Amino acid sequence: MAEAAIQIEDVSKRYLLGEHHGAHGTLSDAFGGSVRRLLGREPAHLPEIWSLRDVSFEVETGQALGVIGRNGAGKSTLLKLVTHITEPTSGVVRTRGRVGSLLEVGTGFHPELTGRENVYLNGAILGMRRSEVAQRFDEIAEFAGPQVRRFLETPVKRYSSGMYLRLAFAVAAHLDADIMAVDEVLAVGDAEFQRKCLGKMSSFEREGRTIVFVSHDLSAVAKLCPTAVWLDAGRIRGYGPSREVVDDYVAAGITPTAEREFSDRPDAPVAARSAAVRSAAGNAVASLARDEPFTLELRFVVRERVADLDFAVFMENLRGVRVLDEAWSETAVLERGAPGEYVARISVPPVLVVGDYVVGFWVGSAYDTLIYEEEALRLRLEGDAKGRRNRIVQLGLAWEVERVAEPRPSARRAEPLPRP
Ligand SMILES: Nc1ncnc2c1ncn2[C@@H]1O[C@H](COP(=O)(O)OP(=O)(O)O)[C@@H](O)[C@H]1O
Ligand SMILES: [Mg+2]
Structure with missing residues (x-):
């Protein structure tokens, strides 16, 4: 040995x-x-x-x-x-x-x-x-x-x-x-x-x-x-x-966590207040049916002006694959970063597969990371995996299937081959 x-x-x-x-x-x-x-x-x-x-x-x-x-x-x-x-x-x-x-x-x-x-x-x-x-x-x-x-x-x-x-x-x-x-x-x-x-x-x-x-x-x-x-x-x-x-x-698996409050950091330019997963009805939920949409919510306070303030929320499955990662800057073009309290919400359509997920978020600027919570929330999507355990998203895409020809009668009669 x-x-x-x-x-x-x-x-x-x-x-x-x-x-x-x-x-x-x-x-x-x-x-x-x-x-x-x-x-x-x-x-x-x-x-x-x-x-x-x-x-x-x-x-x-x-x-x-x-x-x-x-x-x-x-x-x-x-x-x-x-x-x-x-x-x-x-x-x-x-x-x-x-x-x-x-x-x-x-x-x-x-x-x-x-x-x-x-x-x-x-x-x-x-x-x-x-x-x-x-x-x-x-x-x-x-x-x-x-x-x-x-x-x-x-x-x-x-x-x-x-x-x-x-x-x-x-x-x-x-x-x-x-x-x-x-x-x-x-x-x-x-x-x-x-x-x-x-x-x-x-x-x-x-x-x-x-x-x-x-x-x-x-x-x-x-x-x-x-x-x-x-x-x-x-x-x-x-x-x-x-x-x-x-x-x-x-x-x-993991123990689901629907909502988290963070202890304040009064000396920080930006501090996280809370994070939550919410159902369509607005309740904090840690497990929901995979075919229901949900919202990820982040509250934070900006004490000093942050140039190009940005934040992102991400979700990972338990195999460590990042299935979602969305930054504010991808859709917001307006000037960002004025001091104040912020509530940010993003709606996630029902495309993820059954399973457990870890939700994290990042707040920062073009130059700096100000808050990074890798594992803020834990979410369970329930339902039938339909035996397809390897997929990451379930888009429910519809097949368009058309029968383009009927069997040709001559082909059926071709058996057995005629002798010469
Ligand atoms: N230098 C340190 N002082 C105090 N607590 C620590 C220190 N380093 C790690 N810990 C604590 O020990 C535990 C294990 O931490 P760590 O080894 O960093 O875990 P992991 O890398 O798996 O996330 C955590 O609760 C963490 O907060
Ligand atoms: Mg570590």
Whole structure:
């Protein structure tokens, strides 16, 4: 049997909310308001979260392991342990070889350094010599693409998340790491780049590099990774051949959520108030018949003028396929972004198939993401799948069928062939 590249033994990880957790914006965004409130009241007893609980598994050298699970399940925490960015509260994490990482946007790169400097920094972290990195620099820049090449001398904090990701992936793919930890990269970036990343990842596998791949794109996980682990609230809920784990995960479904209120962030220029799924009658509903139309509703407040304010709502099925993604800017041409309270509604015709969906939304400007809620609501469409489980939309298109000829009598009489 091959040697294990990664061994995780009885690992648990606890976070104390409000504890200092580094410079990365994501958590302070998510918890901003509530943490501050909690801190104001009771600084001594910080609430704790067990991101991982009693997790054990091994990944053999040269294997690709997929990690799936809902938001907050502990996937990113697991990768941060594998890459030794953070330490377990209890248990042991062992890795063999050099660990490269491509974590969520917001980690891995130093925001103040330029693209070029970050490439060298990452090489140094992997123990490569400057000349070794220099040899591969052109290849990295080539892979990252023309937009990034133009901004190699710019601090990466000025990069869009797409550019950041391109460079991060290029770096991770071309430097010498024995273990690659890849977190949700496919969530950002266009289809073309995603295809390129997946292709590159299958080549890592051929080169015998070990991969741990977190993605909500379940078909990508099933394609790339023979084995997968399913995390649920910090615990392992499934482990085994990817396709089986993915099927179990999809079958487990979700608990529908019809309406959500968000805690206010008084210091933010734009803050979300609530999101809801509504029936045609206007009631908040979390499950409805697939042949009924419904409305997605978003309320938010704009405190400071936002140039080119935009928002988008999207729906994903449980296989991670985005079945709907509609931005305001696609239909609104008027000037957008004056301060005030907004209610935005979009009607969805009854075209989606039976199943569970996750609804998320984004609010931002041409330059910035101001609010990003990946999993705001959960919706169930009920009814008869009519045995066609692979389709994504059910448009109910009518066939036009015409009998264009009757059987020709002569053709019928032609049997058997007349003898000469
Ligand atoms: N640095 C941190 N400080 C406090 N809580 C954290 C921190 N990192 C993760 N968590 C919490 O741990 C849980 C698991 O998070 P995460 O590993 O990011 O999940 P996933 O990547 O599956 O969405 C969540 O409840 C999250 O809020
Ligand atoms: Mg994550």
